[in-house]
Amino acid sequence: MEVIKGIPVAPGVVIGRAFVLEEVVERVPFHTVSPDEVAGELVRLDTALETASAALEADRDRAAEKLGAEPAKIFEFHLGLLKDRSLIDPLRARVEDDRVTAAYAVAEAFRALADRFRSMGSEVFRQKAQDVMDLDHRVLGQLVGQSRDRLARITEPVIVVAHDLTPAQAAQLDTSKVIGFAADAGGRTSHASIVAAAAGIPVVVGCQRITEFVSDGEEVIIDGRAGMVIVRPDAPTLTRFRHSMERMAGHATRIRELAKLPSHTTDGVRIELMGNIEFSHEIKLLLEHGGDGVGLFRTEFLYLTRATEPTEEDHFQEYKHSLELLAGRPLTIRTVDLGADKYTQERAEEPERNPMLGLRSIRFCLQNIPMFRTQLRAILRASAYGQIRVMFPLISTSMELRQTKMILADVMEECEEEGIEFDPNIPIGIMIEVPSAALMASAFAREVSFFSIGTNDLIQYTLAVDRGNERVANLYSAAHPAVVQLVKAVTRTSKRFQVETSICGEIAGEALYTMLLIGLGLRTLSLVPSQIPHVKRVIRSVDVPTCERLARKVGSFDSERQVLNCLREELEKVLPDIEDGWSVA
Numbered sequence: 001m002e003v004i005k006g007i008p009v010a011p012g013v014v015i016g017r018a019f020v021l022e023e024v025v026e027r028v029p030f031h032t033v034s035p036d037e038v039a040g041e042l043v044r045l046d047t048a049l050e051t052a053s054a055a056l057e058a059d060r061d062r063a064a065e066k067l068g069a070e071p072a073k074i075f076e077f078h079l080g081l082l083k084d085r086s087l088i089d090p091l092r093a094r095v096e097d098d099r100v101t102a103a104y105a106v107a108e109a110f111r112a113l114a115d116r117f118r119s120m121g122s123e124v125f126r127q128k129a130q131d132v133m134d135l136d137h138r139v140l141g142q143l144v145g146q147s148r149d150r151l152a153r154i155t156e157p158v159i160v161v162a163h164d165l166t167p168a169q170a171a172q173l174d175t176s177k178v179i180g181f182a183a184d185a186g187g188r189t190s191h192a193s194i195v196a197a198a199a200g201i202p203v204v205v206g207c208q209r210i211t212e213f214v215s216d217g218e219e220v221i222i223d224g225r226a227g228m229v230i231v232r233p234d235a236p237t238l239t240r241f242r243h244s245m246e247r248m249a250g251h252a253t254r255i256r257e258l259a260k261l262p263s264h265t266t267d268g269v270r271i272e273l274m275g276n277i278e279f280s281h282e283i284k285l286l287l288e289h290g291g292d293g294v295g296l297f298r299t300e301f302l303y304l305t306r307a308t309e310p311t312e313e314d315h316f317q318e319y320k321h322s323l324e325l326l327a328g329r330p331l332t333i334r335t336v337d338l339g340a341d342k343y344t345q346e347r348a349e350e351p352e353r354n355p356m357l358g359l360r361s362i363r364f365c366l367q368n369i370p371m372f373r374t375q376l377r378a379i380l381r382a383s384a385y386g387q388i389r390v391m392f393p394l395i396s397t398s399m400e401l402r403q404t405k406m407i408l409a410d411v412m413e414e415c416e417e418e419g420i421e422f423d424p425n426i427p428i429g430i431m432i433e434v435p436s437a438a439l440m441a442s443a444f445a446r447e448v449s450f451f452s453i454g455t456n457d458l459i460q461y462t463l464a465v466d467r468g469n470e471r472v473a474n475l476y477s478a479a480h481p482a483v484v485q486l487v488k489a490v491t492r493t494s495k496r497f498q499v500e501t502s503i504c505g506e507i508a509g510e511a512l513y514t515m516l517l518i519g520l521g522l523r524t525l526s527l528v529p530s531q532i533p534h535v536k537r538v539i540r541s542v543d544v545p546t547c548e549r550l551a552r553k554v555g556s557f558d559s560e561r562q563v564l565n566c567l568r569e570e571l572e573k574v575l576p577d578i579e580d581g582w583s584v585a
């Protein structure tokens with residue numbers, strides 16, 4: 001039995017068989033297969049090599065046709081390598097003798113060869129090393145494709161174990177088959193984690209080397225609340241976790257009942273509970289959990305889940321459909337937040353050195369105006385069909401906001417000229433997720449109708465901690481006094497200027513923070529739909545003066561530990577059974 005500690009992302013316990021998803025990444029984990037799987041791995045290897053060869057030959061023939069025979073010769077080096085027995089035979093032997101996976105054997109052999117070329121110094125050899133790595137990706141791409149096909153053919157539920165996933169890959173996990181997810185990499189609020197958590201399955205990330213400890217088909221337990229993965233559990237552990245699952249199943253009825261109850265504190269103050277979604281199909285779950293509307297629609301997922309850029313009509317249909325599902329409830333559309341870990345790096349001619357601080361989000365939109373206008377037109381068109389609010393992400397300067405609003409005004413004018421119906425008073429808001437925006441909230445307050453505090457990014461930019469990096473995950477905390485102070489400053493300013501303010505970072509869905517957020521003055525929270533009942537349970541157990549006292553006390557602390565201890569103590573006072581699998585803490 002192997003107990004691996006990771007970062008808790010989405011609560012719940014599952015027991016199931018592991019499905020190890022290989023990916024074309026820089027580090028393919030060391031993995032062995034059982035003796036009876038060796039033959040299958042060799043077939044996979046041969047097929048991958050043959051398919052990569054065939055694809056290269058096709059590329060060579062196309063190049064010969066377009067450019068002539070001479071330039072097409074550059075493919076001969078690649079093709080020669082794939083047929084080179086001195087490379088391929090040891091690779092096959094590694095699978096046969098040591099039972100490593102085909103993917104690992106390929107990565108190991110190709111990368112060793114690339115290293116040898118690199119060590120030879122000259123530019124010509126460095127280029128050869130690059131050619132070898134291109135080839136490595138081609139062959140691994142085939143093997144990964146096969147592993148995806150295997151996932152598609154699976155009939156019984158599995159727990160997916162991966163090194164890392166991009167947000168787009170996470171969005172494509174088929175949750176009718178995937179009952180849990182664990183990864184080596186990632187942080188609490190990395191986008192892949194957020195998307196996996198939205199599926200309502202237990203998720204643990206940042207496990208460092210879990211892919212090396214677990215093989216396909218092995219029994220695994222995921223405890224999403226404790227952030228723990230147990231590989232090959234022994235009998236007493238299995239019994240303990242089965243009991244815990246039974247206890248949680250007992251809570252399901254209470255959760256369903258809570259969904260129907262109003263969301264107000266014991267002294268009658270209403271707290272609006274909106275949902276964060278990535279796709280319109282999540283609205284069903286949102287309403288089943290008693291959500292009041294959509295507080296954050298991460299529309300970039302429209303780009304991440306299709307091969308071509310969505311058209312105006314694609315956007316429009318998605319928003320109109322969302323409004324129909326919401327039946328009169330509000331829909332807050334955040335304009336595309338691409339860049340950083342999403343989309344642009346794979347397509348960039350030259351990857352950015354520091355993408356989290358680079359051309360992402362509204363900055364990317366302002367440099368890709370035709371694409372941005374397409375989305376704005378669709379939002380405006382949809383606004384004729386229901387309550388839409390438009391929200392701009394990652395605003396960091398007033399100029400940026402003004403420029404954005406000018407583009408929106410221009411698109412409105414265009415729609416008017418074309419006789420397109422839209423809501424001319426569509427509420428415009430911004431996300432406060434950069435310290436500069438939080439500190440300058442009063443300047444922005446004059447320009448917008450609402451703020452939404454995005455703590456996922458606000459934490460990373462305030463504390464200088466990459467939200468997706470498991471190696472610094474211990475430094476990423478909403479309980480850092482600097483973060484608490486910024487949230488407090490924004491809620492104060494919004495009160496003074498009467499700007500509606502909500503919070504949509506993941507802490508809005510963590511019961512541990514609910515009292516603090518109410519105490520800081522927030523009356524609208526936007527969160528992952530599956531957490532709505534848990535947060536509502538806290539809301540219905542507390543009164544506002546108690547929460548305000550807690551917020552004042554927390555405001556006097558100068559360490560994260562003090563803040564966390566205080567939040568835990570106060571929550572346990574009102575809900576002593578909160579630790580009993582009821583909520584993420």
Ligand code: PEP
Nearest residue numbers: 433454455456457504505
């Ligand atoms: C945030 O940054 O808090 C947020 C809600 O946006 P995202 O998680 O999509 O970056």
Ligand code: MG
Nearest residue numbers: 433454456457
């Ligand atoms: Mg953000």
